Amino acid sequence: MSSRRPPALLLDLVLVVAALLDVWANVDSEDRLPRVCGLVAALALLLRRHRPLLTFAFTLPTALTGDAVFATMAALYTLSSLSRRRGLLAVCALTFAVSDFMPWPWTSLEVDELGETYTLVDITFTLATAAAPVFLGQLVQARRELSLRLAQISEAREQEQLLTAQAVLAKERAQLAREMHDVVSHQVSLIAVQAGALQVGSPDAEARAAAATIRRLSVQTLEELRHMVGVLRASGSRPTELTPQPSLTDLRRLIDASGIETVLETDLPDGLPPALQRAVYRTVQEALTNVRKHAPGATATVRIRHRGDTLRATVTNTAATRPALRLPGAHHGLVGLRQRAALLGGTVTSGPTPDGGHTLCLTLPADARTDPDRAEHAG
Template identity: 75%
Template sequence: MKPSDAALVAAALADVWLNVDREDRSSVAVALLAVAALTLRRHRPLVAFVLTLPTALLTDAVFATLAALYTLSSLARHRSLLVCCALAFAVADFMPWPWSNLETGDLGRPHVLVNITYTLATAAAPVFLGQLVQAHRELSLRLAEITEAREHQQLLTSQAVLAKERAQLAREMHDVVSHQVSLIAVQAGALQVGSRDADARAAGATIRRLSVQTLDELRHMIGVLRASGSRPTELTPQPSLADLHQLIGASGIETELVTNLSGELPPRLQRAVYRTVQEALTNVRKHAPGAAATVRIQRHGPRLRVTITNTAPTRPALRLPGAHHGLIGLGQRAELLGGSVTSERTPEGGFALRLELPTGGAG
């Protein structure tokens, strides 16, 4: 029993104690039945009201009947039923029992009219209060539904804006970036074919191969961006640790790969390692020409540590445009996997990039 129900039963018992003659066993029985009926008011409100009605007829203890009438009014939706119940209580409370005790001409006396008015007001009060509580409850539900609908609409609006931005980005990538990379590939092919210098031809072949790979990735990324609004699309093919040797070989940097891994890592960890090594080698090409690099991928218990270090540059670095978002993106990727990325300059004039990830017991 809820605390509110227990308090209501206690108040009804107090009403019985004060207003029922304990010598009249029938009145006491009817009053106690009304008190017990209050335990049914939440699940069977009409039954509870009917069981409490006799106490209003036979005794002055009407608290249980009023409480049952209030509960019925707060739950029922049929106004005609509530009117009938209120009139039934008013008649039971006003009329003497037995009804034959009502004397002829009593209904015309002023004090009787006052009593009738008071009884009708007493019967109407719990009905109005219960209807008010019901309206408040329904209003709260409607407000909650409106709030949910508004949040859903805002989500749809934000998704539509995001889809529009992704479509615009896809157009820009297709019209500008892909075009420029295609020109790079064409010029590199011309250099590969037309140059007499073997090193220049090799460089042209490398540039052309990387340009073609970049175009393939761009085309797939454009497809992913244009697929917004449909099911999530995975960027495929996804790189893994098996692709590190090809990445290092195509980097044009003298790189040593050291690893003690045994067993397979989850694909998400392999992608994080690959992207970290890729970004580090890209930075070496841009900022440390002529430097050599070392890639160490080692496992220490439940942690995976990747360290990419490079020596000091042997040639002046070219001034290339960059948004400095590479390391930020690596840090965000690592945080999503529960790891971290740190970077620092080495005492020898080089640079070190470190990635640490939890393996989660894999492999």
């Protein structure tokens, strides 16, 4: 875990204080010009991020007139960390070295045999002092650019992984679409054809009515399958809307098509959020499906009530009057209902009744607006 960097203004103020201390320690109080140059150089450091070259120019006189060179070195470091002009940096470093080496006021250098050695040492030290901020600034600039490149590479790699995952998902969705079209749609089409033949040829009125219901449901299922095949083949390449979602106005048609003798009691007001209407519809749909599968011959009662800030939908069925047939099922219906209710801040409960029947109850807050259908589609 990387440590947090101090604020830029605080760091600039620290550098200004350090430059002032350098002037106080290395410039004689009687030397007025070096002190003024040192003060100007220290204050100029506040401009170093926005005007690095101008800052260096303001700090150069303090290196020329005295021994306080901290401000000049800080300005040269900042210029080196922000500029890519190697020639300019070399000129600035050489100018700093000359200004720091030359005495003030300018006089001729007197070098004797013993002093020549110390002069060479002084020149070497001055050049090193001028080169160090440049090298350090260039190193910081290279590190900053390397970090940026690494971040860009990481982002590109994540994007590549996302595209790969999307390509795999598109392939799987296309394969699933082919299976649905070639197998499921074909089977449902045969069911619709056979039901139509039974509807026309059966002498029994009840059998014809049941065949008509089967044929109507098969046709409706085929339409939904075709739409879902289109959704799968789109593979995320363009926005694809789900089939128009049901509302409470579709409840009566759902009950009539269920083939179960059902009483509907509701007092819901108009204008309920679509998410609530869909949750109630799906709950009633699942409950009637379970009655048809597990309680043949039973009757059902659907009660939907709105009291205060709570909406409650209850589906109760009587005991079965004939044996139930074994039908395939994934046993995910109630799990899906509970997940849908949880998205809306509600609950789903179910259990047997004293007379051998079963009840399913959905409780929701009346102001719920989260849309589980769209959440599932987006996921």
